Amino acid sequence: xxxASPLRSGDVLAGIAAKSEEExxxxxxxxxxxxxxxxxxxxxxxxxxxxxxxxxCDSWDQDAFRPxxxxxxxxxxxxxxxxxxxxxxxxxxxxGLTPEMLAAVSKLMRNQDLISxxxxxxxxxxxxxxxxxxxxLAIRLQPNHPTDNIKAIIAATIDGLLYxxxxxxxxxxxxxxxxxxxxxxxxxLDHIISSMDIPTQSCVLGHVTNQIEAINRGCPVxxxxxxxxxxxxxxxxYGINLSILREAMDAGQSLSRGQGQVMYFETGQGSCxxxxxxxxxxxxxxEARAYGVARLFNPFLVNxxxxxxxxxxxYDGKQITRAGLEDHFCAKMLRLPMGCDVCYTxxxxxxxxxxxxxxxxxxxxxxxxxxxxxxxxxxxxxYQSTSFHDAQYIRETLRLKPAPEFDLWMQxxxxxxxxxxLSYSKQLQGSFLTQATKLLPSGDL
Amino acid sequence: xxxxxxxxxxLKRFTHARIALGRAGHGTPTNEVLNFRLAHSKARDSxxxxxDFTAMREYLQTxxxxxxxxxxxxxxxxxFLLNPDLGRSLNTSSDSVLGQKKTDQCDLILVIAxxxxxxxxxxxxxxxxxxxxxxxxxxxxxxxxxxxxxxxRVGLGDNIGEALGAKSVVxxxxxxxxxxxxxxxxxxYTFKPRAxxxxxxxxxxSNIHASGISPEGAAIMADHLIKTSFHRQLSGVDLKxxxxxxxxx
Numbered sequence: 001x002x003x004a005s006p007l008r009s010g011d012v013l014a015g016i017a018a019k020s021e022e023e024x025x026x027x028x029x030x031x032x033x034x035x036x037x038x039x040x041x042x043x044x045x046x047x048x049x050x051x052x053x054x055x056x057c058d059s060w061d062q063d064a065f066r067p068x069x070x071x072x073x074x075x076x077x078x079x080x081x082x083x084x085x086x087x088x089x090x091x092x093x094x095x096g097l098t099p100e101m102l103a104a105v106s107k108l109m110r111n112q113d114l115i116s117x118x119x120x121x122x123x124x125x126x127x128x129x130x131x132x133x134x135x136x137l138a139i140r141l142q143p144n145h146p147t148d149n150i151k152a153i154i155a156a157t158i159d160g161l162l163y164x165x166x167x168x169x170x171x172x173x174x175x176x177x178x179x180x181x182x183x184x185x186x187x188x189l190d191h192i193i194s195s196m197d198i199p200t201q202s203c204v205l206g207h208v209t210n211q212i213e214a215i216n217r218g219c220p221v222x223x224x225x226x227x228x229x230x231x232x233x234x235x236x237x238y239g240i241n242l243s244i245l246r247e248a249m250d251a252g253q254s255l256s257r258g259q260g261q262v263m264y265f266e267t268g269q270g271s272c273x274x275x276x277x278x279x280x281x282x283x284x285x286x287e288a289r290a291y292g293v294a295r296l297f298n299p300f301l302v303n304x305x306x307x308x309x310x311x312x313x314x315y316d317g318k319q320i321t322r323a324g325l326e327d328h329f330c331a332k333m334l335r336l337p338m339g340c341d342v343c344y345t346x347x348x349x350x351x352x353x354x355x356x357x358x359x360x361x362x363x364x365x366x367x368x369x370x371x372x373x374x375x376x377x378x379x380x381x382x383y384q385s386t387s388f389h390d391a392q393y394i395r396e397t398l399r400l401k402p403a404p405e406f407d408l409w410m411q412x413x414x415x416x417x418x419x420x421x422l423s424y425s426k427q428l429q430g431s432f433l434t435q436a437t438k439l440l441p442s443g444d445l
Numbered sequence: 446x447x448x449x450x451x452x453x454x455x456l457k458r459f460t461h462a463r464i465a466l467g468r469a470g471h472g473t474p475t476n477e478v479l480n481f482r483l484a485h486s487k488a489r490d491s492x493x494x495x496x497d498f499t500a501m502r503e504y505l506q507t508x509x510x511x512x513x514x515x516x517x518x519x520x521x522x523x524x525f526l527l528n529p530d531l532g533r534s535l536n537t538s539s540d541s542v543l544g545q546k547k548t549d550q551c552d553l554i555l556v557i558a559x560x561x562x563x564x565x566x567x568x569x570x571x572x573x574x575x576x577x578x579x580x581x582x583x584x585x586x587x588x589x590x591x592x593x594x595x596x597x598r599v600g601l602g603d604n605i606g607e608a609l610g611a612k613s614v615v616x617x618x619x620x621x622x623x624x625x626x627x628x629x630x631x632x633x634y635t636f637k638p639r640a641x642x643x644x645x646x647x648x649x650x651s652n653i654h655a656s657g658i659s660p661e662g663a664a665i666m667a668d669h670l671i672k673t674s675f676h677r678q679l680s681g682v683d684l685k686x687x688x689x690x691x692x693x694x
Contacts, residue, residue, distance in 0.1 A: 009527055145460060152460035158453065159464035311526050346488040346622050347526055347561055352481070375463020375473075375481060382623030384485070387463075392471035422471075426452055433453055440459075 001044065001100075002282035003027035004107045006322055010270040010283045010313035017282075032074030032108055039100040040065070045279045050232045051242055056098050056292045065096030073104050080105070080117045087120050094335045099230070099288035102330040106284070111322065114329040115365040123368065125300045125337040127201040127222065127258035128193075129167050129403040131368050132337050136407075137400040138369040139391045140301070140339070141166035144380035148175045150188055151440055156374050157192060158436045162429060163388035164395070164416060165372035167406035168301060168339065169223055169264065171203040175380055182206050183219045190220035192439055199405035201257075201300075203264055208240055208248045215251045223264040223300055224252040230289025233277030242296065249297050263299040266341070267291070268306060269323050270313025283313065284323065288330040295334050301369065302336045304328070306358075307344035308383055317354030320344060324358045328367055339369035343385040352376065352384065356393075359386055363394045370394070395420060448474035461625065481624070487564070488622040493522060494563035496619075498593050501557060504571055505591055508578070512591040513546060515539035515605065519596035533600035534640070535608065543592075543608035551589030553581070553671065554611040558597035562619030565630040569653050569660050570617055573630070576664035577615075584672060599633050599647070606638025613674065614638045615667060620651060629654040632667055636680035646681040648674075665689060 002016035004027035011017035018024035040060060045053050067089075068076055079085055106114060124132040131138045143156030153172060160166050170193070172185055182204050189202035201222035204211070208226040215221050226245065229235055235242075245263075252262035267290040272278040278286060287304070294302050304327040307320040314320045324340055331338035342358045344350035359370060376387035394400065401407050401420040410416040414428030423429065448469035457465055466477045473481075498514065505512045516539055517532045519525040525532050535543070555577075557570055574591075581588060592605050599618060606614030613636045620629040630653040635646055648670055653663045666688045674680045 013528060143462070145462070149460070152462065155456040155459040156462045156464055158456060159451075162451070162453065312529055315527065346485070346624075346627075347492045351485060374460075375466055375477065377463050377481065377484070377624045379460075379462050379623070379625055382621065382625075384624065387473070389466070389468060389471065389473045392468075396471045422468075424449065429452055437456075 001031070001104065001107075001285050002280075004031045005282045005284055006107065008269070008283065008313070008319045008323065009311060009315040010273055013312055014273050014278060014280065016280055028108055031104060032072060034073050034104070036071050036073055036076050036101055037065070037069050039098055039104060044100060044281050044285065045231060052230055052232055052235070052289055052293055055242060055296060056289065059296065060098055061095035063096070064093060067093065068096070074108060076101070076105050077108050077113065081113060085120075087122055090121055090333065091335065094333065097333060099292040099330065099334065100285060102333050103285040103288040106326045106329055109329070111325050111361070114325040115361060118329045118332045118365040121332045121366065123332060123335050123337045125261050127261060127300050128199045129201070129405045131168050131301070131403055133404065134366070135400060136403055137363060137367070137391075137395055138168035138339075138403045139165040139372040140168040140369055141170045142173070142371050142373045142378065142385070143170070144173050144373075144378055146175055146380045148172075148181055148185060150184070153185070153188065154192070154439055158433070159374060160372050160388050161198070161436070162415065162432065163372070163392060164402055164410060164420070164422060165388050165391050166198070166200050167403035168369040169201050169203050171205055171223075171225070171264070173205045173381060177206065177210065179210050179213055182210055183214050183217060186214060186219045186221060195439065196435065197409070199403070199409050208244060212248055212251050215255065220257070221252060221255060222257055222262075224248045224262055225264045225266070227266050227271075228290050228293050229267065229271045229275070229277070230286035230293065231272050231277045231279060234272045234275040235293075237275040237277060242293070245297055258300070261298055261300040263297045264301045265294045265299050267294070267302070267304050267327070268309055269304070269327070270309040273313065274309065284326055287327055291331045291334045291336055294331070294336055300337065301339060302331060303339035303341050303369070305341040305343060307348060307350060308341065310345050311348040314348070316349035317351070317357070320348070320350055320354060321358045321361065324362060325365065328362055328365055332366070337368050340367055341371045341385055343371070343383055345383045355384070355386055355390070359390060359394055363398055363400065392422060484624040487627040488624055491562045491564040491619070491622045491627040495522070496559040496563045496566045496595070498595070501570065501593060508574075510578075510591050512593055513542060514593045514595070515543065516595040517597055517601055522596070525596040529598055532596055532598035533604070535601065535604050540608060543605065546590060547608065547610045548589060549610040550587065551609070552586040552612045552675070554589040554592060554606060554609055554614050556592045556594050556597075556602050556605055556614060556616040558594040558601065558616055558618040560597060560599075560618035561621040562627060562629065564628045565619035565654070566617065568628040569630040572660035573617060573653065573664055576661045577667060580664055580668040584668065586671070586675070602633055603635055603638040603642045604640045606635065607640055611638065612636070613671065613680070615671070626652075626654045626657065629657060632663060634667065634670055634674070634680055636674045636678065648680050648684060648686065
């Protein structure tokens with residue numbers, strides 16, 4: 001598996017990558033002839049030592065797998081590309097597919113294959129807004145601030161809303177582990193959403209156990225966030241396991257604030273090696289296994305944070321692009337509501353042009369949502385993602401609209417026209433601003 | 446003027462995030478595109494530049510400080526970026542040079558390391574050392590040689606401290622640069638440096654740059670940290686240190 005993976009620095013770092021270009025292709029040629037069903041019986045990480053392997057095996061639906069059980073990995077690629085292989089068939093097939101099968105086939109696929117197969121798939125999730133409908137593209141508004149300053153966060157949120165962002169979630173990465181600060185942020189977001197009647201949901205992306213504690217304290221928690229990975233050992237290093245995630249989901253659902261889909265997960269290739277929990281398996285296969293974890297919890301949002309981890313795992317724009325397309329394909333095939341934080345750090349060989357490319361490719365592939373960060377520059381996490389303007393670029397260019405409920409809300413307030421274009425009316429923006437600035441703590445305006 | 450202004454620019458006073466940028470169609474106005482590129486270019490240059498250790502040596506000589514040069518097992522910047530583990534241990538010749546200088550007597554050594562930002566060391570290294578040395582003289586602690594470390598990750602400081610037999614090590618190292626601050630320096634401190642130490646054994650003072658903690662403030666914090674650590678004979682998460690309020694993080 002590792003030798004068949006397209007080149008990436010993380011597999012080289014782990015010492016498991018092909019030693020030459022030719023060896024890589026030779027491994028792919030071998031893999032193309034493997035029967036797909038082999039991944040159901042031969043485990044890359046032993047069943048006995050890893051609860052993720054157990055969860056994947058125990059939930060595998062042999063009946064659903066039957067239509068493709070006679071295929072090799074190479075034939076499975078061709079099957080997916082057939083015009084007659086429609087989304088209705090892929091829905092039925094999904095419970096019969098394991099993350100390892102998808103990782104294997106993805107290694108044989110070109111970028112255009114990853115895009116065209118994913119583009120067939122529609123995965124819609126619902127909280128206050130509906131995310132993932134064909135013809136729509138949602139954005140997570142990410143108003144982070146290095147000291148969690150409330151006014152700064154509100155100012156960035158207003159900016160994002162005026163640019164049509166925030167329909168996937170308004171989600172803050174808190175600067176500290178403080179539960180008190182988390183509850184304050186949750187109350188602030190809840191106040192913004194309810195007082196302006198915004199059809200969206202909030203999230204403060206602290207540790208899952210802190211969010212459970214916030215629920216116990218009576219806080220208004222919409223989505224419950226956690227970073228997850230594809231091995232038990234790595235999840236342990238995050239301070240989680242499947243039973244903690246189950247407890248979190250139950251706690252979130254008990255509030256009945258949405259429609260049952262309450263979880264928000266982030267993932268990213270390289271996280272297992274970074275946590276020394278990789279069992280000598282390649283990073284793309286491990287990433288697909290993280291989606292095997294995610295699908296146990298019927299999440300509202302899932303996204304890979306594809307360039308965040310740094311150049312020792314994904315070296316440059318080319319590797320980040322490939323990883324983003326693989327991640328989106330594998331997750332969509334498992335029927336996850338997949339989005340992507342298209343991003344990079346300053347020590348990676350990438351720039352905003354690479355982000356434009358990957359965002360465009362993923363939007364063509366039907367990606368559910370992207371990040372909206374003011375000016376693409378996250379001043380808390382010190383990395384670059386995609387901006388409110390980038391969201392407008394991609395919606396305008398590919399004729400995609402915000403989530404339907406959010407789109408109507410914007411039109412009602414005069415922030416956009418019925419084509420999803422931003423309003424140029426200063427008067428309408430003015431009345432929105434008057435209302436929005438009332439949210440700022442008093443004494444400032 | 447072909448771009449339009451956002452009527453909510455008054456919100457800029459609440460945050461240094463890039464808000465109310467205005468727009469040209471659905472795009473960002475040209476001046477903002479260029480501002481972003483300029484910040485990114487500075488951050489990139491900072492990662493890929495080499496620290497000017499020659500200037501640093503001259504400065505240490507004029508300050509009458511002994512120094513020694515070392516390098517991690519990385520042989521190039523590219524290798525340094527691709528393999529963090531190599532940056533955490535010393536190459537063979539550095540290891541033997543430090544072995545010869547081992548004393549078992551010094552309380553503290555100072556390591557000046559490139560890390561991920563050469564500009565951080567250039568901008569904030571010397572002023573920190575100036576202030577720190579003044580405070581150190583008053584403390585009565587003995588200082589071993591200043592170690593100039595190339596292609597260094599944080600963990601290298603413990604290797605250096607152990608190789609020299611020092612009781613503690615203070616490491617200055619360039620942080621991974623963000624767009625807002627390409628010159629941000631961090632200080633890592635360990636009491637009883639050992640190669641196998643983890644992050645939990647270290648204390649960190651980060652964000653030392655023009656709009657963060659000043660080099661002088663950082664020196665005062667480091668001095669306080671070292672005194673507390675020697676008093677309690679430990680460092681890291683168990684120290685639970687409260688810093689003097691003048692340089693609140």
